[in-house]
Amino acid sequence: MxxxxxxxxxxxxxxxxxxxxxxxxxxxxxxxxxKPSVTRVVMAYFGIQSRGALNAAAELALARLTSAFTAADGPTHWDRASYVDEAAFTNIVTVAYWDHRQKFDRWFAAARESWTGDQRTNDGFGTFIEALYPSxxxxxxxxxxxxxxxxxxxxxxxxxxxxxxxxxxxxxxxxxxxxxxxxxxxSGAARAIRDGGRIRIIPxxxxxxxxxxxxxxxxxxxxxxxxxxxxxxxxxxxxxxxxxxxxxxxxxxxxxxxxxxxxxxxxxxxxxxxxxxxxxxxxxxxxxxxxxxxxxxxxxxxxxxxxxxxxxxxxxxxxxxxADEQLFEYVDCHPQTGMLNAVQVVDG
The missing domain is CATH 3.30.70.100 (Alpha-Beta Plaits)
Known part of the structure; x- marks a missing residue:
């Protein structure tokens, strides 16, 4: 034993x-x-949220995410799941895993911009990222x-x-x-700040x-x-x-x-x-x-x-x-989504 x-x-x-x-x-x-050489992992949940079935733009965003996973420093493993939430929105959640934080950081810079950043195209769906980097x-x-x-x-x-x-x-x-x-x-309290169209949770x-x-x-x-x-x-x-x-x-x-x-x-x-x-x-x-x-x-x-x-x-x-091992970002998601439940959203 x-x-x-x-x-x-x-x-x-x-x-x-x-x-x-x-x-x-x-x-x-x-x-x-x-292996003992692994000291930290990354668990990153990428969500798409839609009232009803995903439209063509949302499907294209999912396909682009899948393609991005094959790029240099992409995740070792990922899987995808769906559910209908308490507000009757369809959510598709893709969770990706790394065992090397630096690889994730290199890969994530571009992926973040296209998912919840300035390069995201707002076309009838919400997106969110919920990520942990625990030791x-x-x-x-x-x-x-x-x-x-x-x-x-x-x-x-x-x-x-x-x-x-x-x-x-x-x-x-x-x-x-x-x-x-x-x-x-x-310890402490979660709070939220609004960054343009993006809401960031400070956990x-x-x-x-x-x-x-x-x-x-x-x-x-x-x-x-x-x-x-x-x-x-x-x-x-x-x-x-x-x-x-x-x-x-x-x-x-x-x-x-x-x-x-x-x-x-x-x-x-x-x-x-x-x-x-x-x-x-x-x-x-x-x-x-x-x-x-x-x-x-x-x-x-x-x-x-x-x-x-x-x-x-x-x-x-x-x-x-x-707190410094967490990241939460939401764009055009309803207020009951994920860690938005934990905070009052304010302008920032």
Missing amino acids: ESAIPAHLRTERTRHRRVGDDYAPPYPSFVARH VEGYETLFSSLGRPEGVAVLADGMSGEVLEHAYWGGMRDRIPLSQTSEMAP HDNVCLIRSGQDWADTEATERKMYLGEVEPVLREGMDFLRDQGRSIGCYANRYMTVLGPNGARAEKSYGMSWWKSLSELERWAESHPTHIRIFGAAMKYLSTLGPAAKLRLYHEVTVAR
Whole structure:
């Protein structure tokens, strides 16, 4: 049994784990392992927002973004997903990952101008960028099975063996290397400034991002019926609560998205992606809110019924980022979009 925290990131603890060394998790889980030379990653979400179907100009912008990813210093991995938000706008979100901040910075200068800057063409759609550049001490991953990495884990050198820190409340925090010495509490307040047509969010310290995914492509008839009929509706209810009422419990924004394949068709994958004021508030929702208790109960019933035969794949990545590790920009987006929920917009 391995620790989720790799050996080169372990340090003397001043804050203790929620479980002891004799804890035995009830089922296996795994984490991504980067090479020790990787010290920082980039997670950049590029969004297009449209009332109804995307027009030709929006489709062209997506195609140009896809082409830009193939340029020098482009991302190592990217994927695309769609959802309809609380204001009934269609959103297409492309998330790209780098494990070298300098490469991202070189690539991003031109991409930013065409997406949310002066070179953007305003033609009936909104755009946004939400990006984090955490150190490897500031995030964690978790996978229910091996063989198909998702998200930031695609950048990793490989996967761990079975890890200790999972399947208990607090495991998410215990897998983040910073948790060994830091509470990772938020400080300061987010604010917004208007820069021409662009709204920039100046964030507070230790905003938390979670991407939590489900892949049912390998499931067969009985398991698929169980997941789509008994688990997914409960998951959707919880995702809708966070979308519509999450701000009351510290969730700035939540998107429950369907992954799109290379040809734009809907894949048999989804993920929830949400911005939180703090890791603590995410933990409180997970541990005690009725919507997540129902999600947890449905998932445990599902997994206990199927046992090792379950082919559903689950994963997540959770990041806590300093203020100087965050970037948020919005152009022509409605005021409930992403981190706009966290602020009052003023002229600047």
